[in-house]
Amino acid sequence: MNNASYNRTRWLTLIGTIITQFALGSVYTWSLFNSALSQKLDEPISQVAFSFGLLSLGLAISSSVAGKLQERFGVRKVTMAAGVLLGVG
Numbered sequence: 001m002n003n004a005s006y007n008r009t010r011w012l013t014l015i016g017t018i019i020t021q022f023a024l025g026s027v028y029t030w031s032l033f034n035s036a037l038s039q040k041l042d043e044p045i046s047q048v049a050f051s052f053g054l055l056s057l058g059l060a061i062s063s064s065v066a067g068k069l070q071e072r073f074g075v076r077k078v079t080m081a082a083g084v085l086l087g088v089g
Contacts, residue, residue, distance in 0.1 A: 016079070020079060023083070023086060024059075027055055027056070027059060030052045030055065031052070033048075034048050034049055034052075062082075066078050066082065
């Protein structure tokens, strides 16, 4: 691998990692919407916060599964598949 190709790969990896971290971190903005959702749905905040708990549980489980899938298929394929699933969701 020549130096230019190596540098390009390094930058693409960095950009991809930053985008992935933003996507993973976006789930934690949920708390900003608790009060508004509680009012809109006319439900107590505890009910709205429960959905965040389910979301967190799903993130933990899917992260564990993704780790096993990465061992089998590689990071790039698993990350791309996760991005597609996130977009479809």
